[in-house]
Amino acid sequence: MSAAEEQLVQEALSGSQRAFRELVRRFERPVFNLVARMVRDRTLAEDLAQDAFVKAFSRLDTYHASQGKFSNWLFKIAHNTAIDHLRRSELDTVPLDAGGGETADYHAILSDPDAATPLDRALQTDLAGALAAAVERLRPEYREVIVLRHQEGLAYEEISEVVGLPLGTVKTYIHRARKEMAALLTTAGWGPEAAAARETPPRALS
Amino acid sequence: MSPNPHTDIERWLAAEATGDDLAAEAAFGALFHALPQVAPSPGFGERVLMELREREREPESGRVPWLWKAAVAAAVALAGLAAGFLPLLRRIPVDVPSPAEVVSAAARGFAWLAGWLGAGLDVWETLARLGGAIGTAAATPQIATAMMGSALISALALYTLHHLLVYERRV
Numbered sequence: 148m149s150a151a152e153e154q155l156v157q158e159a160l161s162g163s164q165r166a167f168r169e170l171v172r173r174f175e176r177p178v179f180n181l182v183a184r185m186v187r188d189r190t191l192a193e194d195l196a197q198d199a200f201v202k203a204f205s206r207l208d209t210y211h212a213s214q215g216k217f218s219n220w221l222f223k224i225a226h227n228t229a230i231d232h233l234r235r236s237e238l239d240t241v242p243l244d245a246g247g248g249e250t251a252d253y254h255a256i257l258s259d260p261d262a263a264t265p266l267d268r269a270l271q272t273d274l275a276g277a278l279a280a281a282v283e284r285l286r287p288e289y290r291e292v293i294v295l296r297h298q299e300g301l302a303y304e305e306i307s308e309v310v311g312l313p314l315g316t317v318k319t320y321i322h323r324a325r326k327e328m329a330a331l332l333t334t335a336g337w338g339p340e341a342a343a344a345r346e347t348p349p350r351a352l353s
Numbered sequence: 354m355s356p357n358p359h360t361d362i363e364r365w366l367a368a369e370a371t372g373d374d375l376a377a378e379a380a381f382g383a384l385f386h387a388l389p390q391v392a393p394s395p396g397f398g399e400r401v402l403m404e405l406r407e408r409e410r411e412p413e414s415g416r417v418p419w420l421w422k423a424a425v426a427a428a429v430a431l432a433g434l435a436a437g438f439l440p441l442l443r444r445i446p447v448d449v450p451s452p453a454e455v456v457s458a459a460a461r462g463f464a465w466l467a468g469w470l471g472a473g474l475d476v477w478e479t480l481a482r483l484g485g486a487i488g489t490a491a492a493t494p495q496i497a498t499a500m501m502g503s504a505l506i507s508a509l510a511l512y513t514l515h516h517l518l519v520y521e522r523r524v
Contacts, residue, residue, distance in 0.1 A: 167402060167405065168398065168402060171401050171402065172398055175398055175401075176392050176393070177390065179393040179397070180391045180392075183391045184391070189391070192393075193394060196393060196397070197397070197400060197404060200401045200405075201401065201404050201405055201408065204401075274362060274384075275388055275389075278384065279388065293385065296382075297381065297382045298388065300386075321378075325377060325378070326369065329366055329377075333366060337362050
């Protein structure tokens with residue numbers, strides 16, 4: 148944990164509202180992102196992420212720097228909160244990108260002004276949307292480890308601690324998740340063959 | 354994600370196809386890392402802080418923790434015992450020590466301990482005499498009840514002061 152984060156945690160333990168506010172600001176996005184990927188419902192994810200933060204700050208005195216990074220401790224609480232809900236509920240949740248909400252975010256965020264051509268910019272947003280849709284198709288435990296590994300940058304051992312699974316299982320889940328997403332994207336037309344087909348100019352009609 | 358997303362995805366899918374796990378992991382990581390995080394709606398942070406403040410204020414709104422209730426109940430019960438049952442105890446043909454004897458014995462015990470430890474200070478004798486004097490004064494049930502009542506009032510005052518201070522710190 149960085150010295151600044153450690154300082155913030157100590158100030159929050161002393162009751163500093165400013166420190167609480169800063170900790171929420173730093174971690175609201177990663178925590179919400181993780182929970183949202185797991186439950187695939189934005190409104191529900193906000194409630195669960197809020198619960199996770201309240202639980203974490205209510206027992207902030209149980210956190211010690213020797214346990215590892217504060218973010219990993221927070222992820223563990225978020226993981227437990229989301230998993231408890233998933234186990235209690237058998238309701239099918241609405242995918243995040245239903246109604247174009249998240250896809251609309253991608254169009255706004257991913258449009259890279261430095262991309263070579265408008266086609267490239269469009270391809271970026273399409274690919275991001277395709278990746279997001281593929282993630283949605285994975286089971287919750289696969290989604291969670293993929294997000295922790297490739298968006299939050301946690302090491303395998305850290306993921307193992309957060310989700311409470313053996314290291315081997317975490318590696319297997321990540322491997323399988325990647326394979327499933329590769330199959331989904333290839334089927335959706337993103338494979339090398341499809342790319343080659345797009346680049347080949349159409350034959351002129353004789 | 355590179356400006357040409359096909360480069361990224363082709364690299365990944367080609368590595369998956371050839372079974373090159375390390376290359377696939379690296380290429381996929383570069384691709385996925387660029388995926389934006391899903392963000393909560395505006396005001397999320399403030400809602401979290403509001404809920405935290407609500408939960409912290411609940412004890413001050415009138416809900417007394419069960420531990421304090423048990424302590425108060427025990428103090429009231431002891432005061433009642435002192436007022437009502439001590440005279441009855443005196444009728445039992447058993448040598449039950451009076452509060453004065455207990456306090457005196459405790460004071461003598463401390464004095465002996467101090468001597469045994471080699472403290473050798475006159476203050477221990479003074480404390481023993483003081484303890485004996487207090488014990489003699491507390492010989493009647495009425496005074497014993499008054500002393501327990503004072504202890505109860507002190508505990509309640511301390512509890513109230515503690516919560517007032519905690520409330521002021523958190524606001």
